[in-house]
Amino acid sequence: MANINIDSVKERIFDAIVIGSGISGGWAAKEFTGRGLKTLLLERGRDVRHIMDYPTTSKMPWEFEHRNELPLAIREANPVVSRCYAFHEETEHFFVKDTEHPYIQEKPFDWIRGYQVGGKSLLWARQTQRWSDFDFEGPARDGFAVDWPIRYKDIAPWYSYVEKFAGISGNLDGIPELPDGEFLPAFPLNTVEDYFSKHVKANYQNRHVISARCAHLSKPQPVHFQQGRGQCQNRTLCQRGCPFGGYFSSNSSTIPWAQKTGKLTLRPHSVVESIIYDEQKGKATGVRVIDANTRQAVEYYARVIFVNASAINTNIILLNSKSSRFQNGFGNDSGTLGKYIAFHNYTANVGAEVEGFKDMTVDGRNPAGGGYIPRFRNVYKQETNFLRGYASGFSAARYSNTDAWGVGSDLKNKLKKPELSGWYVGSHMMGESIPKETNYVKLDDKEKDAWGVPLLRFNVDYDDNDEKMKLDYLEQISEMFASAGFKNIRKHVSVGKAPGLDIHEMGGARMGHDPKTSVLNKWNQVHSCPNVFITDGACMTSTGTQNPSLTYMALTARAANHAVDEINKGNI
DSSP states (O other): OHHHHHHHHHHTEEEEEEEOOSHHHHHHHHHHHHTTOOEEEEOSSBOOOTTTTOTTTTOOGGGSTTTTOOOHHHHHHOTTGGGSTTOSTTTGGGSOOGGGSOOEESSOOOOOOOOBTTGGGGTOOOBOOOOOHHHHTHHHHHTOSOOOSOOHHHHHHHHHHHHHHHOEEOOOOOBTTBOOOSEEOOOOOOHHHHHHHHHHHHHOTTOOOEEOOBSBOSSOOHHHHHTTOOOOOOOOOGGGOOTTOOBOOIIIIIHHHHHHTTOEEEEOSEEEEEEEEETTTTEEEEEEEEETTTOOEEEEEEEEEEEOSOHHHHHHHHHHOOOSSOTTSTTOTTSOTTEEEEOEEOOEEEEEEEOOOTTOOOOSOOTTOSEEEOOOSSSSSOOSSSSSOEEEEEEEEEEEEOOOOSOHHHHHHHHTOOEEEEEEEEEEEEEEOOOOTTSEEEEEEEEEOTTSOEEEEEEOOOOHHHHHHHHHHHHHHHHHHHHTTOEEEEEEEOTTOOTTTTOOOEEESOBOSOTTTOSBOTTSEETTEEEEEEOSGGGOSOOOSSOSHHHHHHHHHHHHHHHHHHHHHTOO
């Protein structure tokens, strides 16, 4: 019996453990296995295999029982996730249901989750922009949070590294505050989007409307074919899972790449309860997992541990990993763990109508979504009554109008002759929120989930800076629309919209120079336990205005390769 137990332990020993198989976790697994490390990739949800487990990817509209609408009973049972723009009959199997995974809202927070292999990389909006030093230097310049321990030069080579592998479409726009990358051909702006781009360039200093940069294979390169991926077909059904591998996801790219090495063990249905800390060795030795199906506990061991469970779940794991050394949560010597949670503010948009251009319409679909307006407020100097700024989406379209009144042959004739509307334009705000100590998550003292992990309590909200920024966005975009000659400009504020629906939650285990004020160092290592790394959204010191996933990927690749170097040097 003793020998059996010894063999069992040996089977649970790895060189590296990665917690979470989403965008950042997939990259950690790829880097470790690529450098020869025997790697365990843990995912709390079910397995989702590329192509084979995309049940709705090729369905036609009439093949859905409810024509892609969700029954009222499902919406009422899931009030949080039902507010997500992507939650439909075609995608509901990729979303966590509210009743199955409860949490406590001290203040309203819409926590959108996808528990399966690949995580939310199956569902993300695929927008990818680099940070610049205007972002990394922001906290130090503007006096909030703590100084980032890295600058653009530290991460720029890793942006290039992940962009080439993932496949990012875009133009070389030459904008200092939005650095160019390693791009495949961009998806072009349509005629009205292009008109607005040229108008802004001619009439505004340091403002730009560019083709949105996105993780789609507009022109695949050999490395993408080697991954088994093909060209994006512009279906814009991405949230179903792409059978062509046309957009980047862990499922289509990094996980299969890691599996080809023979060094990866993928274990779904594995709820990580805590990180195991060895008091005598002064380092983490493994993780404690609760099997999602059997509820049985099992422990796995490794020299290095990467926590990539997504920002909020990473905070849960760290807060729940208590020991004599870390009585208030793993690596929490600073007392900042779970605090300084931030997000992006999406609470405003502007729409308008466009006269003219009636000789032009749109042919096909644009998976990039149209245009992107990089942040232009408070970039080079402080110029407003609020800190930081906002980026904006921008798109233009015409719609098919069909007169469906009538019966018989009259109705049939009308249905045969749909008419095009005029042009409409729209913009949405993506504002940078300021990380604050008062925005925090913590574990509940009594209530636990089905796997024995304490429920999480949210205390996260907007503040006066967010409100001032929102008003400025409405004013500036409306003025730009008016300047361009757009008519019937409509400002809209999402009244009562809670934080969270941006699905860009960040912070709680931030990077910094000083162990007294941060959890992680410049390599994403826990200050007080250097064989544990955190490279998902939890590590973010501030949020910037860019979509964050590209930065998570670059930070992960950088940290994973550093970890391997440190192992080879005997430092881990």
